[in-house]
Amino acid sequence: MNRVMSNKFIISLYILPALLLILVLIYIPIVLTGYYGLMKWDGIGDMTFIGLDNYIRLLSDNQFWRSSYHSLLLAIFSTVSLLGYLTISLILATKIKGANFLRKIYLIPMLLSSVAIAQLWLKIYHPTNGLLNSILIAIGVNNPPAWLADRNLVLIAIFIAIIWQYAGFYILIYYAALKNIPESIIEAARIDGATPVQIAYRIKLPLISGVFKVTIILAIIGSLKYFDLIWIMTGGGPAGASEVIASYMYKNAFTMYNFGYGSAVGFYLLLFCLLGTWLIRKLTSTKDEIQY
């Protein structure tokens, strides 16, 4: 066996199928996207090579920067909300009554498709018959906002839906990590007289810090390329107030027939995501992880 595994030829042979798949499905399209960004192309007819024009034009495109700003806001918002998910997981991981039931409740959004979630929240936010405004009117608010039509509120309204959508996912990750901590460590702390809050803050959190870092990256990258719920709920509107990078890319490529420009947006999005990942790794890198 060892002889086989040290044979360079055999190794490459084993890797080859996966490598080919990754190349064809992932890396080649990326290179192509960058290449299409150099073209003036409606996606149908002939391409015209225009050099870096699309990329340069994007730098002074207000709507692009506005979309990027919205994506960045979502990234910050998602990252902050991780603290909320973490708190819930900490509570669920202790032996409280009904923890099992609550865990299932939080997981439900994970079972629904984005389209279903979008429909659900569209009903909640409906300006006249929506659940939210019906409640507001019932408790005496005269003029409740028209959530998705209000350009100042539409982003926050969608962010809340997104937070709800991903709650189960992150809570599941944290919960699994917390459950992995050996009971003996917590037992020892308890015998030494530590309060539950102290145990959570001084012992549990440091022990799952690696997982926490991973979720930060997940949240930020996920936010930067976020698309589906926004596209279904508002299409980026009203008038671009909830446009994000991915929806702007999609709009350019597929509804405005500006495939070259859309590709350029997509390429920038890739750069932003790589930059984001790199930044977080820098900011959160510690010399050594705490082990147990």
Place this chain on the structure above:
Amino acid sequence: MRKMKSSLLVFLAILLGLVGCGSPAQPEGGGGTTTGADEVTINFMHLWPAGSSAQHNRIVESIISEYEENNPGVNINVDVLSNDQYKETMTVLASSRQLPDVGLTWAAGYMTPFIQGNMFTPLDDILEGGLGESFIPGTTEAFAANDTTYGLPLELNIAPIYYNKNIFAEYDLDVPETYEEFKNVVQTLQANGVIPITVGNREPWTGSMWYMYLADRFGGPETLTNAINRTGTFEDPALIQAAEEIQNLVDMNAFVRGFNGIGNEEAKGPFMNEQAAMYLMGTWELPNYTTNEDVPQEFRESIGFFKFPVVEGGAGDIDSFVGGPGVGLFVSENSQVKEQSKEFVRFFVERWGERAVTDAGVIPATRVETGELDLPDMYIEVLEELANASNITLYADVQMSAAVAQTHLDLIQSLYGGDITPEEFARRHEEALAAEQ
């Protein structure tokens, strides 16, 4: 870490790469094939699923089976998609030169890239021999470029204002004929807690129709069209005034609450529940107020329609409509069975004209003899209005190129939302149109 990166890459690959490399993701579609001497398969793609467009779907099915019966050896292979999906699929298929032999397209601005990309084949030869004359004038022209027809229209629509007669009677209101009267109607309804107008401006083409009518009534039928084709300008006083009037209506609370956040289907709700008094929409809505058994008969009987009122001193007259042909049939330039496809298209158009009226309550783009048919009153009234129309202005977003249309729709939302002034609305249109040239 690696996993995250790759999930990001997969995302990009799906969104952009898919279209780029095309073929691995799109094994379907493509030119029809001629197997053997007589066996012919024609691929046909349309957008009327049995679920959401039952009547259309049934007509298509029956036309196809009739055609297959008359022409042994010809198979029509049908692919059905929903509206939005259809547009996306068209783009993807076109980029890999895999369009179906026969399919549906929208007019003017939508089809321009396909024509420039040499995707559609000219259909002038099948218009000869009488078929061309059976179309209502102006409908085939919307599917033509450089004097060549690339599509045969199936539907023709105008957009009247539907209104609830019961609500009007309750507040003692008459059908308005002038814009002043119209504003009084709005005010009375508003004062009595009835939603005057419902509009689903999350899909801004609905709001655009109100703007187009006002533009027509202030400036006459040519002003908006000229502004779009660059012989005129969006900074024409009539067009700015129309934009101002939209904002006046918004300030009067003429439109349903949160209109910018609700879609067209949702906006129908208040009208169908008799909470809203007026709804401006294309005549494709007619079956809901005439023959659709799912809608209570009492409600159907309470609905009437009127023409957009005239503005005092404005150049537009009351018989001028916003509207235009809906979808039309095209034959792919790359089709292996072009002649057979054209034959099928010709047969389809002829049959469609007869069946659309009686079976679906749709107004076809070909002339109809209504004399011996038993049709709902409102349907006949609409056909009469159509016959008397002095002008039909094609929907603004269809007239424009795809990129400018998107700008227009965004600006319509901003205008309704009060984010921009009428002057800025005009200026931004000018910029977008100028950038095109």
